Amino acid sequence: MPEGHSVHRIARQFARNFVGSRVAVSSPQGRFASGASELDGHTMTDARAVGKQMFLEFDNGLWLRIHLGIYGAWDFAGDITADATVRSANGRMGQTNQAGTVLDSAGEDSLSSMGAPRRTRLRMAEQEKLEEPITEFPPEPIGQVRVRLLTDRAVADLRGPTACEVLRPEQVDAVIAKLGPDPQLDSSEAAEERFVAAVAKKPTAIGLLLMDQSVVSGIGNVYRAELLFRARLNPHTPGKSVPTDVARALWRDWAHLLDVGVRTGQMLTMDDLDDEAYALALANRADRHWVYKREGLPCRVCGTNIVLEEMGSRKLYWCPKDQA
Template sequence: MPEGHSVHRIAKQFAVNFVGHRVAVSSPQGRFADDAKRIDGHTMIAAKAVGKQMFLEFDNELWLRIHLGIYGAWDFAGDISIDPTIASANGRMGQTNQRGTANQTGTVLDEAGENSLHSIGAPRRTRLRMSESEKVEADIDVFPPEPIGQVRVRLLTDTAVADLRGPTACEVLDPAEVDAVIAKLGPDPQVDDGPEAEEAFVAKVRKKPTSIALLLMDQSVVSGIGNVYRAELLFRARQNPHTPGKLVPEDTVRELWRDWVHLLRIGVETGQMMTMDDLDEESYRRAMAKREDRHWVYKREGLPCRVCGTHIVMEELGGRKLYWCPKDQK
């Protein structure tokens, strides 16, 4: 399932390539046809993410709400421009499509395509898949391309198209309904990383008997954290994942929030869930290129802890896999 950094990056794609444009909305699959008519032909005026949910606003006071869930993904095609707030200081991303190497700006491209948005250039007619990972699939010769597979909704402008497949949620809402959805979500550092957001997170965690590992995945407690960030945050705090929230020291709870602010910012900027700090240049390049060199404990079950050498444990908790070090997080 895409974690918070991915959804924020997708929202930025819409902000750059769709906001301010009249959008033709259709449902090639047919399942979204009635709702598509409600926003078809209107101008998109805003795109934002809160945690794992994205909201696209149109000029008729209606919003398209998307929750990708486990299987959802967006395909972008056309003259796609990189979000300038993600681009490097020289304002242009490299044109190379080679994986596992640095592009012209020094960004290291992930060999599995996790941050391949950086290889697009600005702009270039191409097709781009965005879900938990980002992958440039191919250049295109005809625009718009024909829909591929079961496309729930297609958003089309004169220059760009976005096709959505397999979402958990896809619906048109009015402003009050949007507010009601957002009100149920915990704080998101990309929306608000101020003291009030931190206090809201601390207060919720400190009153719960639920384990801290489950609380970090509860979107009503904090928005955007998924399996990868959950495991890494807890290891970085040296926190036992089974400790009830109300028994976790307040300083540790605050540390978890501030570290989430830090890691989410890195994820949005780079497209990768980089959770290791203070790496030398070679180690950093290796980690950015290969995700197994990027994490402390995630998917490292049976391997020695990078700090103490104890074998990392994997267990099922709340229907999801939890990775942790039984010595450093005891």
């Protein structure tokens, strides 16, 4: 499932390539035909991510709410702009060669830079990938497209979301009110206090609380494991038993890692790497994380084998010594 950084990056694509444009909205699959008709022909005025959910506003006052869930993905195509981490990696996010990156006038790496075709397809879900260039615009929908958003230069196709619905402003406010703080949107002391207070009052294991989107927005399985290891915190510790200073450190570390993810397109959770190690980490998940997907391998700090167990119906990776 896409974690918070991915959804923020998708919202940024909409902000760059759709906001301010009149959008033709359709449902090639047919399952969203009624909702599409409410938005069709209106101008997109805002694109906003909150944790794992995204909200697109239109000039008739309605919003499109999307939750990708496990299977959802957006395909962008046309004269679109992507981050340097996409272009210079030939589509594999994070494999960058900054020296060879050509930036456009806005400081972003255009897909039309470096001799690349003007019109290209970009897939964005848990991973980001440049696919084959397109020869006509708009391209035909591929697969079961729930909703298609089309301007005169870009198209976005949504497939397999958990949620796709049209909401009024008060309904959007109600959805967001149920979500925990997102440090990409609010890194204030008040947001930190809200997180610390939510953790302190619950007997639930901290390994479950970090995945509870009403406690904090955007954390998924990868970030959960890595945040807990970086804090040297046992995943089974009840929230109310987590020291206040540790809870504050968790929030600040989440803000840091989320920012790295939004900037690089990767869940890079190892700090203070030299240039060679940083390049390896961006290129290969095996060099990117402390504990995630490393079950049975020695801990990078103490050498104890990393443990894999199930918590909250999700796989949990942790070090039984450093996080004892």
